[in-house]
Amino acid sequence: MPTKIEKDSLSGQNTTGHEWDGLKELNTPLPKWWLWTFYATIAFALVWVVIYPALPIPGATGTSGWIAREAVVRDVQQAEARMAPMMSRLRAATPQQIAADPELRAFAMAGGRGAFANNCASCHGAGGQGALGGFPSLADDEWIWGGSLEAIHHTITHGVRANESDDQRQSMMPRFLADGILTRPQVNDVAEHVLSFTNRATDQAAAGRGAALFAENCVACHGEKGEGNRDLGAPRLSDQVWLYGADKASIVQSISNARAGVMPSWGKRLDPAIINMLTVYVHSLGGGE
Numbered sequence: 001m002p003t004k005i006e007k008d009s010l011s012g013q014n015t016t017g018h019e020w021d022g023l024k025e026l027n028t029p030l031p032k033w034w035l036w037t038f039y040a041t042i043a044f045a046l047v048w049v050v051i052y053p054a055l056p057i058p059g060a061t062g063t064s065g066w067i068a069r070e071a072v073v074r075d076v077q078q079a080e081a082r083m084a085p086m087m088s089r090l091r092a093a094t095p096q097q098i099a100a101d102p103e104l105r106a107f108a109m110a111g112g113r114g115a116f117a118n119n120c121a122s123c124h125g126a127g128g129q130g131a132l133g134g135f136p137s138l139a140d141d142e143w144i145w146g147g148s149l150e151a152i153h154h155t156i157t158h159g160v161r162a163n164e165s166d167d168q169r170q171s172m173m174p175r176f177l178a179d180g181i182l183t184r185p186q187v188n189d190v191a192e193h194v195l196s197f198t199n200r201a202t203d204q205a206a207a208g209r210g211a212a213l214f215a216e217n218c219v220a221c222h223g224e225k226g227e228g229n230r231d232l233g234a235p236r237l238s239d240q241v242w243l244y245g246a247d248k249a250s251i252v253q254s255i256s257n258a259r260a261g262v263m264p265s266w267g268k269r270l271d272p273a274i275i276n277m278l279t280v281y282v283h284s285l286g287g288g289e
């Protein structure tokens, strides 16, 4: 309820004229120091708007001509110029030479870690630990295509089944059920035989029948005892490491419809120096040979 403005007898201040249930509001003035600070910030902001590009208008620059985007570009160019000599050494060296030279190696490890986070972690995990669904761990001793510096360099440069490079890693497991090579009971038998490599067969008779089917259809790629073959990118089936799942259903699925993991090729996307750094970095993750 607005009432009339009056002097408060206790504090000597005017009231605002507002009153609630008999309570009146004092109109205490703002402290002087606060008010002047406030005016100072307004004055500062006006000067800022004139000097710096503060208005949200495309192309607007202040009187100083300073633009954040140009400043960043300049900083990046300076950083690149500082790194250029090192980058050209990393480009010219082989991964072996980089790994053997402490200075190059330290630089490659730092750069490789950053490049891995940017380009590879989305599929292989932040620490290269891999992910179920066909994304192999790069930090263990199990390699589909090989864990030497040369093999890793080749895989990164040319990719796997991405059809982006003539030198890509390539091999196709047949779709045994989908293409009618095996019947459903035969797929079951051969899956039991695969499980028997890790002593997990649930049906010994089926696993026994599967042995002949395995010898006929699978040995050429996966080896007699399921030890795998790196030339063909056929993974080992006799250990605990599974790309697509260790359970019988996943194995039946792999045999029925086959798997064909795709890894992009990086040879045309990344600087050769970066590929060398990535090679040394991945090799160091734990499984390098």
Ligand code: HEC
Residues within 6 Å of the ligand: 116, 119, 120, 121, 122, 123, 124, 134, 135, 136, 137, 138, 142, 143, 144, 145, 146, 147, 152, 155, 156, 160, 233, 260, 261, 262, 263, 264, 266, 278, 282
């Ligand atoms: C789009 C997902 C994807 C990205 C991104 C990716 N990879 Fe891969 N990578 C794969 C898949 C899938 C495989 C397994 C291919 C196969 O089944 O043979 C693989 C395989 C590999 C292998 C071979 C592993 C072995 O056991 O032989 C290496 C090494 C590798 N990747 C390194 C990298 C590096 C380094 C990068 C980043 C520059 C990268 N990958 C980015 C999906 C990816």
Ligand code: HEC
Residues within 6 Å of the ligand: 134, 144, 171, 172, 173, 174, 176, 190, 191, 194, 213, 214, 217, 218, 219, 220, 221, 222, 232, 233, 234, 235, 237, 241, 242, 243, 244, 245, 251, 254, 255, 259, 260, 261, 262
């Ligand atoms: C032409 C070669 C080839 C033949 C023949 C072949 N495979 Fe494969 N197999 C592969 C390749 C290559 C992969 C890996 C695919 C990938 O990396 O995405 C694979 C993957 C698998 C996997 C998945 C492994 C995992 O870690 O998840 C299983 C299980 C498997 N094969 C079983 C068999 C069985 C059983 C047979 C015979 C009935 C067979 N394969 C025949 C090449 C072959």
